[in-house]
Amino acid sequence: MSKTILIVDDEKDIRTSLTGILEDEGYQVLSAASGADALESVRQDLPDLIMLDIWMPGMDGLETLEKLKALFPLVTVIMISGHGTIETAVRATKLGAFDFIEKPLSLDKVLITVSNALRMKELRVENEELKRVVGNEYELIGTSPAIAELREQIVRVAPTTASVLVTGENGTGKELVARSIHYYSLRSDKPFIAINCAAIPEELIESELFGHEKGAFTGAVAQKKGKFDLADGGTLFLDEIGDMSLKTQAKVLRILQERRFERVGGTRTVTVDVRIIAATNKELETEIRQGRFREDLYYRLNVVPFRVPALRERSQDIPQLVPHFVSQFYRREGREPKVFLPEALESLKHHDWPGNVRELKNIIERILIMSPGRQITPADIPELSPARGAADSPDIRPDSLFVPGTLREAREGFERDFIIQKLEENDWNISRTAEIIELERSNLHRKIKSYGIDVRK
Template sequence: MVKDQELKRGTILIVDDEEEIRRSLKGMLEDEGFTVLTEGSAEDAIRSLKDTHADLALFDIYLPGMSGLELLKKIKPDFPELPVIMMTGQGSYEAAFTALRHGAYDFFEKPLSPERLIVSINNALQAARIKTHRDELVRIEREDFTTIGESEPMRKLKQEIEKVSSSDSKVLIVGENGSGKELVARAIHDLSARKDFPFVKINCAAIPKDLVESELFGFEKGAFTGAAQSKRGKLELADGGTLFMDEVADMSLEAQAKFLRAAEFSEFERVGGTKTIKFNVRIIAASNKDLNAEMEKGTFREDLYHRLNVLVLEVPPLRERKDDISLLAPHFLKKSSHDNAKEEKRLSPEALEFLKEYHWPGNIRQLKNLMERITIMSDLTLISREELLTLCPDLSEPGGARARSRDAETEQLGARQPGGAMAGVSGPWARAEVAAPEPAAGEGPADLKSTMATAEERAIREALAQSSWNVSQAARQLGIDRVTLHKKMKKLGIEKKILDG
């Protein structure tokens, strides 16, 4: 488990023109577990902030050249999230008020009280972490749909997430693209002791293989062409929290070797650097590939696999948890309606059942995207099965729900007799009996799609005739909604004058 003392770590920049004060503060803060940088002037402090990273700064108000207050005002636009505590040996209410008005977190008179200063530093760092965490939640507007679903696979996954969250061991998440692996990783982080610290992700497949190391470990100024200043890597950014390594199998073997060493010893060097940097991070890795097969091919290190393969979670594909679509689809419709300032839409029971029949190769991501498309493109409030197919041609791909629903429709229309007539059917569909067109010489059986279209047109014509052109009544007779019937009539070219004639 994570120790409280370890979670206090951070880098503090001290800016004071008195060397003895810098040395005294540095020793005290290092004893508390912080990394400490020191500078004697405002100008040097600005260069230091650009070249390195600080989690908090201590500025003396009266500095040679640019004052501490001027320094505070100058850096705030570039480092708005950096907590700054001001110090002075010539205290005054006016100076304190001015510092706080310009964004200082706290103000201390010298000689400093070590106990009060440490409390203030810890409070400032904690407040900054909470704000960063909150801003991240707002930025990604994440929908925690890992908790949505009552299917057996999801109940099992939720139980496993709760169990692994209470430990600090490495986790390997496996599952298909779009199944929600990152959301599972976030759920683990949010339930863990690290929840108030960063959740940082790196997608190893989205970064060129020769840049993965600099993204992971960071780099020093001048390490390579274009490295104009030092940059922290993902491991440093995640310190105290969780690093999520998505598509870990896509790392090069060289990067795998370096990451393995870092994971074993909790330390690394930046690219182009010699200083060893220690880190305290929980590692969660994910892959949509069979890592055993990758090891056999020689593209994934066996020792790294065993390092990561401590706790394994498998995220089920959507086709194995179809009962959850009844909860997921309305959730996505509601969210996309809110996000796009649209009227909230609902799925008809037939549309919802239709979605459950589809095989979802893109998993939850595909379902979410389709619901967003419906929200934006449909003018209807109640989404029928027909509207679904019109707006989402993805659903009609071979082997998908459309093919299966045609089979179901054929069964509903009745068994075919040798001559092609429909039998055993009641209602307007029964009166719309139609013989299947005879195939021309040398041709195969008549096309099912054209046969179904002919049957549908005859059924619509008869329903309209029987209802004296009352579209609403005809729609009820046919078991579809009025808007859908209008669309079908337009598509088939059915007009009142034709019926009257």
């Protein structure tokens, strides 16, 4: 659809000349001989762009511009004048004009200015749409009491500078909560920097957090800013904080206390203003008792505790989560969305979801890719683990809940089976599997090796 341009000028020759030039370029052109006519025209049909003469009898261009902006704040206006002065141009710009061109009009100048103005308007619309989409990305989906309470906590805490500790099982959406806090905070126009403390080798974590100076170690060929530097003025999200070494914990504690640090290999003190949001799936009180986590750091981080509920605790939100993931998938892939029938949504509610929301999202994407029809039925739902406590499940026996070994052995056994399952789902592609389970590729390689998993398949 071609763009509409309104020309406002009391000189008929100017209106005729500009109309011919712009129509030749494929624009639809309207015209008005006065400011009053222009206001009436805009009320009836809002154009994409207005070219407005300053010197007109009665209501002049500047007064017209002021009224246009009061009625239609987002309208784009280019001012035209045969007697341009710097003062007039400055006033027009302050009133909201996009640009100012002088008579006699240059054909090239007119076309370039019109093109720039329309492109700027498109960028503004795209930016607003991106903000809307980003806002939706950080919204917690669901109406369950647990999510409603969490959403209320976020809105209350976000405008403050208090440190936040987010706890919950893997895949529940702890980073989403952190991003939502940042989005609604007074720091939303500043960086949000995330780092997964479990995914970075111990020997590199300090460099990642604090940066390093040139020559600090082999391979440090230039100065590098760390995550604290990059997050200055904004928010730093420390995911899996429970996996951070005691040595690094001590340095993080110092930054929280003093708001300054030195880069690795450096002596210069760097001052930062960073809000910390930390997350973990571990019981930090237990880690403290076992000497693996600093108690003083825990109390520094746990100013405002947030707990993200597991999906099994909010299964009533699944019918709202599924369309959200479908929309995300097709917005990314650019295809026509498929629709989950109500009975298919209901069947999803009867599963355990040990991988929580992340697992649900992955399953939804798999179904969308593999199902040939436009409507998703219960037959399209892959076989999943039954809900915990399901009385009609023949596979769950009381004695199966009591297995020999320690909690650590049970956890490692589950992790090994989980990695094998995800590798199988991704045709044993390690890079793709690492991306899907949100683990660094090198870390996944180490786990594969330690569990003796044969990837030659």
